[in-house]
């Protein structure tokens with residue numbers, strides 16, 4: 001029975017082998033498609049027939065034109081009348097003949113002729129007036145009022161044509177004409193004149209209109225083509241001259257190059273705001289409305305003058321924020337950090353050298369957190385950075401071992417960054433007032449070389465900015481002193497994204513934004529002091545304004561402390577839910593003791609302690625075998641059996657600063673006490689030993 005059951009056969013497939021490496025025939029476009037293509041691309045079809053917004057604008061212009069036409073007509077008739085009377089006076093007084101005679105100094109000879117001619121012209125005028133009056137009366141008698149209206153209308157039309165505004169038309173020019181503001185939107189000649197006045201085009205050159213003046217947001221937009229050989233980049237550079245010629249503040253004028261398919265090197269798109277675009281109240285960050293964020297998505301950063309949203313990509317790059325105090329530096333850096341905080345897979349290192357309250361809320365989410373501006377904090381930061389250098393090296397090593405599917409290049413991918421087994425989360429290092437650690441002069445010894453802690457931190461940051469981004473390390477540095485001495489040029493060169501709020505002069509602006517940026521029209525020293533949170537962003541990668549935009553002026557979103565705290569709280573909740581809380585936030589507080597270990601501050605040489613006077617020799621001996629980085633004052637006082645006051649003076653003489661540090665307690669916790677950094681004591685002892693040795697040598701010789 002089972003044998004007789006039908007068996008399902010495999011499908012029989014029929015096919016033809018096609019070699020798709022050869023050129024394939026392309027289907028011919030239909031007539032309609034070709035027509036549509038021609039219609040869209042032809043320069044002969046006006047834009048208002050192609051685009052709805054342009055059609056709407058054209059209709060608006062038409063209505064405005066119709067409404068204004070009676071006034072234009074009356075103005076033209078009046079001008080025609082004035083010009084007519086002026087012309088008649090010149091004719092009846094034989095002005096040209098008289099002037100020629102005056103110039104030839106023959107007025108006396110020609111006086112009789114001129115008089116005769118004048119008399120004759122007066123007679124002609126009288127005859128024409130009488131004849132005209134006769135014609136009008138006759139027409140009135142024959143045809144009544146209609147004729148009077150007809151003749152009056154004809155005369156008015158003739159006068160209006162005679163008096164219409166045209167290039168080179170005669171007429172008195174006002175010595176002080178009225179404001180030019182926005183007149184260019186109605187009269188393109190004003191725009192051409194502005195470009196000429198700003199010396200962006202020559203006297204005989206003109207502009208070509210690509211897109212007529214259109215209302216866009218709270219301003220007018222227009223796109224023009226410059227004459228051949230003129231560059232749009234020069235217009236951007238000389239924006240201020242153009243703003244003056246158009247009678248607007250330069251913050252109101254946005255000039256951009258049109259790039260890509262629809263643009264070329266001479267196509268300029270302009271937008272002129274009706275009023276100061278940054279005078280309106282600031283907008284709160286949209287991050288408040290989101291539950292969570294993905295660190296791989298650009299973070300909402302602010303809005304440009306045209307109210308377009310500007311997002312800032314952070315992963316695979318690093319950020320430098322620079323400004324003079326109170327301009328919104330911390331606010332801007334916190335915005336960047338906020339996007340990362342709302343991603344529970346992101347790890348954060350936050351060092352606040354401003355030592356204020358601005359960053360405190362981040363402590364509840366940060367893997368490492370500190371706030372302070374003493375040398376101890378600088379050394380702790382160096383410890384973090386060394387830890388991160390090790391982490392980056394480890395990540396590269398591990399990436400090399402991963403298969404190509406998981407890790408196609410030597411770069412962290414979104415999937416990798418969220419894979420807990422791989423342990424390569426996006427790690428953000430946020431340092432506010434980075435000039436504090438970079439300027440620190442505490443001596444440290446690294447691999448046998450003595451250098452200042454500032455130099456060491458600079459070297460580590462440069463290394464991380466170079467190698468870190470691909471391994472998922474994001475640096476966000478904010479500085480109050482963007483001068484070349486503070487931020488080493490090597491470090492600046494590798495920080496991809498820059499944001500310059502107001503600075504003191506163009507040099508500082510260039511230090512943040514990059515060489516020559518002021519000559520390209522980007523100078524943050526020209527921003528107004530009242531424009532808090534407004535700065536020039538030079539992004540690394542795409543922004544909403546387009547990948548080709550070199551830099552743009554942005555006003556950052558406003559995120560006061562309460563919003564910042566709310567975001568940090570949410571960041572913590574998200575991390576708790578995902579079980580990604582680590583380090584400081586998870587309570588395993590890393591104290592200064594175990595983070596600075598990496599710095600070898602140099603052992604005091606044995607002969608040094610010999611050449612030291614007491615009680616310094618005892619101090620050197622006591623610390624000789626000590627591997628701790630921080631020693632409490634009370635312990636040292638006890639060990640040396642010294643008077644606390646004398647001991648404090650002694651340490652002061654050695655150049656050691658008293659600081660706070662944590663020491664482990666018996667119950668496994670930690671306690672904060674006052675004390676000294678061993679690195680500092682050792683440096684002081686070594687210096688003193690050198691001085692004593694030199695003195696000894698001098699005495700013996």
Ligand SMILES: Nc1ncnc2c1ncn2[C@@H]1O[C@H](COP(=O)(O)OP(=O)(O)OP(=O)(O)O)[C@@H](O)[C@H]1O
Pocket residue numbers: 282323324325326327328329330331332354480532533534555556557558559
């Ligand atoms: N986007 C913004 N819109 C409006 N006001 C802002 C904006 N950003 C910052 N501010 C204002 O600017 C003030 C200074 O900001 P912030 O504390 O960030 O300055 P700072 O440059 O970090 O100053 P300092 O160098 O003293 O630390 C803030 O109190 C805030 O009111």
